[in-house]
Amino acid sequence: MTAKAKSYKFKTEINQLLDILIHSLYTNREIFIRELVSNASDALDKLRFEITSGTEIVDKNLDLEISISLDKENNLIRISDTGIGMSAEEIVKNIGTIAKSGSADFINKLSSEAKDKDVSNIIGKFGVGFYSVFMVAEEVVITSRSYKPEAIPVRWTSKGTGSFKLAELEEDLPRGTVIEIHLKEDAKEFAEKYKVEAAVKKHSNFISFPIKIDGEKLNTVPALWREPKTNIKKEQYEEFYKYLTYDSQEPMDTIHVSIDAPVQFNSLMFIPKQTFDMYGISKEDIGLDLYVKSVLIHHKNSDLLPEYLGFIKGMVDSPDIPLNISRETLQENRVVMKISQILIKQVLSYLEKKAKKDADAYDEFWKVHGKIFKLGYSDYANQEKWVELLRFDSSATEEGKTTSLAEYVERVKEEQKEIYYITGASREALQSDPHLEIFKRKGIEVLYLYDPVDEFAVSGIGSYKTDFKLVAVEQADLSKIEKIEDTEKEESTAESLSEGEEKVFKKLLEKVKDILGDRVTEVRESKRLKDSASCLVSPEGEMTSHMQKVIQMMNKDASVPKKVFELNKDHQLVRNLLTIYKADPKDVFINETVEQLYESALLLEGYLTDPHKLVNRIQAILLKSSEWHPAKK
Numbered sequence: 001m002t003a004k005a006k007s008y009k010f011k012t013e014i015n016q017l018l019d020i021l022i023h024s025l026y027t028n029r030e031i032f033i034r035e036l037v038s039n040a041s042d043a044l045d046k047l048r049f050e051i052t053s054g055t056e057i058v059d060k061n062l063d064l065e066i067s068i069s070l071d072k073e074n075n076l077i078r079i080s081d082t083g084i085g086m087s088a089e090e091i092v093k094n095i096g097t098i099a100k101s102g103s104a105d106f107i108n109k110l111s112s113e114a115k116d117k118d119v120s121n122i123i124g125k126f127g128v129g130f131y132s133v134f135m136v137a138e139e140v141v142i143t144s145r146s147y148k149p150e151a152i153p154v155r156w157t158s159k160g161t162g163s164f165k166l167a168e169l170e171e172d173l174p175r176g177t178v179i180e181i182h183l184k185e186d187a188k189e190f191a192e193k194y195k196v197e198a199a200v201k202k203h204s205n206f207i208s209f210p211i212k213i214d215g216e217k218l219n220t221v222p223a224l225w226r227e228p229k230t231n232i233k234k235e236q237y238e239e240f241y242k243y244l245t246y247d248s249q250e251p252m253d254t255i256h257v258s259i260d261a262p263v264q265f266n267s268l269m270f271i272p273k274q275t276f277d278m279y280g281i282s283k284e285d286i287g288l289d290l291y292v293k294s295v296l297i298h299h300k301n302s303d304l305l306p307e308y309l310g311f312i313k314g315m316v317d318s319p320d321i322p323l324n325i326s327r328e329t330l331q332e333n334r335v336v337m338k339i340s341q342i343l344i345k346q347v348l349s350y351l352e353k354k355a356k357k358d359a360d361a362y363d364e365f366w367k368v369h370g371k372i373f374k375l376g377y378s379d380y381a382n383q384e385k386w387v388e389l390l391r392f393d394s395s396a397t398e399e400g401k402t403t404s405l406a407e408y409v410e411r412v413k414e415e416q417k418e419i420y421y422i423t424g425a426s427r428e429a430l431q432s433d434p435h436l437e438i439f440k441r442k443g444i445e446v447l448y449l450y451d452p453v454d455e456f457a458v459s460g461i462g463s464y465k466t467d468f469k470l471v472a473v474e475q476a477d478l479s480k481i482e483k484i485e486d487t488e489k490e491e492s493t494a495e496s497l498s499e500g501e502e503k504v505f506k507k508l509l510e511k512v513k514d515i516l517g518d519r520v521t522e523v524r525e526s527k528r529l530k531d532s533a534s535c536l537v538s539p540e541g542e543m544t545s546h547m548q549k550v551i552q553m554m555n556k557d558a559s560v561p562k563k564v565f566e567l568n569k570d571h572q573l574v575r576n577l578l579t580i581y582k583a584d585p586k587d588v589f590i591n592e593t594v595e596q597l598y599e600s601a602l603l604l605e606g607y608l609t610d611p612h613k614l615v616n617r618i619q620a621i622l623l624k625s626s627e628w629h630p631a632k633k
């Protein structure tokens with residue numbers, strides 16, 4: 001009756017995965033039911049889509065449903081669906097290899113991290129949910145008949161140990177797939193009705209096809225999103241969210257949108273409490289499920305929301321989209337575009353209200369999702385709203401708190417027309433950055449940016465409310481800043497230089513340029529420094545050091561860019577240099593000191609690749625100064 005079965009080996013990743021599953025904690029084995037029911041539901045969704053597209057299918061009159069049958073005596077559970085089914089070729093491709101990009105990496109990560117952990121909550125996300133059946137199965141038999149009229153039914157058999165068998169069947173079968181699970185001795189409970197029923201209710205309550213257990217219909221197919229908001233309990237939203245995302249936590253926020261005009265649609269959107277990228281979730285996982293009249297037509301559609309709102313999970317259902325729309329034309333569909341515009345506005349206003357109502361809760365949101373939200377600088381249509389939702393660390397905020405641009409502007413000095421920012425590795429590093437010394441002295445607030453994307457966002461904004469230009473500290477017009485009165489009323493202890501000394505200082509600057517040669521574009525007196533002797537800045541009109549670094553990194557360019565070297569005339573070290581220079585312009589100590597100052601500045605800017613010379617020089621200096629220590633005399 002059956003043609004000869006062929007034997008196949010599982011791919012390495014699958015074997016690795018099976019090994020993890022067998023060794024993982026058994027607290028949540030029931031989730032195999034969720035995974036198989038969800039696959040059955042996917043298969044039915046795909047079939048429904050084919051029907052609405054007018055494709056020719058077999059067994060047209062079969063009800064679209066999922067049936068579970070239990071056989072306690074033989075330790076058997078069977079999960080069947082009347083979905084699209086699989087041909088031999090498809091079964092080899094879909095079960096036995098890992099198609100989804102990133103999943104192999106995920107498995108690698110899991111095998112090093114997650115042995116003896118409960119992996120049940122993440123497995124379904126990576127296109128490997130089917131294999132969870134081997135937590136309970138001694139053997140699995142899949143019988144499947146594709147919806148394509150010419151397809152031949154197949155039988156797939158495996159014990160989950162390295163290989164599977166596949167045979168084409170001679171008799172024809174009704175369309176769909178039957179998964180027969182021979183339970184392990186210690187998993188017999190899954191042939192009990194109460195157990196399976198509870199698992200289906202818990203995990204598969206929102207499946208939009210009837211689920212029958214031993215002929216009895218179980219779920220009620222609710223479409224939560226079409227209920228009036230006032231009828232829906234918080235727990236129902238949470239349950240739907242968990243069903244949708246496999247997240248074990250409640251969502252941070254729920255946004256329920258029902259619109260009648262200019263297009264009609266309902267949408268449930270959720271903001272998760274955490275990002276899901278810890279296991280390297282790929283782009284395929286971004287997007288909203290798109291339904292037309294409650295028929296799922298596209299899982300995770302990424303045209304509905306822009307990338308910067310990609311942290312949002314959820315679904316949209318609209319009767320105004322044609323049921324048989326192809327994925328390719330979805331993107332250009334006017335209704336889809338309109339829905340997308342409305343959704344973006346809804347999300348942004350939701351966030352606006354959240355920020356107004358509870359700044360701490362908004363900060364919490366910002367901490368988790370701010371990084372991706374910042375990418376919104378290219379959404380010109382919504383920039384005004386978007387810009388108000390940005391938050392920054394700044395010299396005027398307490399540690400852990402943030403500021404908006406609106407709040408910054410409320411604090412600006414009378415004549416200040418710019419919003420200043422600086423980019424660096426951390427708050428600590430920035431607080432002692434020499435470039436900020438003049439800003440501290442004048443009490444001018446500076447935004448602290450840490451992310452490579454920040455600088456793109458900031459240049460994307462350009463000006464806030466057209467009045468306030470965003471300017472990097474390094475590129476600030478210091479003549480404007482000098483006009484602002486000092487707030488730190490600390491008198492400079494350095495006496496001013498006489499006219500003659502000023503001239504010598506000019507000469508010293510030339511000497512420094514000679515020493516550094518081509519490595520710098522210019523050497524000049526610094527207006528920005530107070531406590532530091534020297535620093536490097538970008539020449540006017542060029543991009544900031546940070547932006548330069550980001551671009552160099554992208555181009556794998558490790559060269560040191562030429563910058564302006566600034567010396568603080570009032571610093572005691574520079575004064576001492578001046579004295580030495582006056583006595584003997586050729587004194588080698590000057591060369592040594594200049595090299596040291598230059599390399600220290602490079603080090604602060606993150607450009608020093610070889611610290612050996614610098615360290616040797618410091619040791620030589622320490623040695624000399626220890627010679628002068630009073631205890632040695």
Ligand code: ADP
Pocket residue numbers: 035039040042043081083084085086094095124125126127128129130131177
């Ligand atoms: P995912 O569902 O995330 O793709 P799974 O490991 O659960 O990953 O399933 C792998 C693939 O096997 C599915 O994408 C589908 O193509 C196929 N498949 C599994 N179960 C069925 C089914 N009942 N009917 C048709 N195809 C199925």
Ligand code: MG
Pocket residue numbers: 035038039127128129130
């Ligand atoms: Mg699946």
